[in-house]
Amino acid sequence: MGVYNKFMNLIGLNEEEEVIERERIVEQTEDAEPPAQEQRKNKNNIVSIHSQKNVRVVLHEPRSYEETQEIADHLRSRRPVVVNLHRVRSDQATRIVDFLSGTVYALNGSISKIGPNIFLCTPDTVEIHGSISEILTSQEQQP
Incomplete structure (x- = not known):
């Protein structure tokens, strides 16, 4: 009372x-x-536009499979990563893409091929819209 x-x-x-x-x-x-x-x-699905003021895109050019963990750490920190696989052998590149695909899946993110041996890995806070594969295939066919 x-x-x-x-x-x-x-x-x-x-x-x-x-x-x-x-x-x-x-x-x-x-x-x-x-x-x-x-x-x-x-209301956790609503994200303020200004919640992340400085979003960094990390550019990474691994030279061995061991550097893949560093890329995964950037993704866990919610930073998008552009991965250039030109400096590794094709079998190493396949292993790296497989590892990053699993990492991105676990984080509800996405992975997209943006060029020959170049991939964009993004966490769930970043969305990828559109595709440039049509442009790449038309440019590769022309000498």
Whole structure:
């Protein structure tokens, strides 16, 4: 009971049943409205445009498979990475792309080929729209 209700009961101006009924109504309205923190949690799909002021795109040109972990760390830090695989052998490039594909999948990101042996790996906070594969195939066919 609130202090006001106790005082009114002491004087005899309120009946006990009225007070109990009012408290039940107040408790029901408090239970019906979720706290502001829970409302914020439910809106986690909405991201402020200004939440990441300086988004860095990392350019990486690995020379061996061992450097792939560093690329994955950038992705885990939510930084998009452009990976140039021109300096590695084709079997190493395949292993690197496989590893990065698994990393991107685990992070709900995406990976796109943007050129011959060049890939763009992005975390879930960055979306890739469009495709340049049509332009590449037409340029490769022309001598």
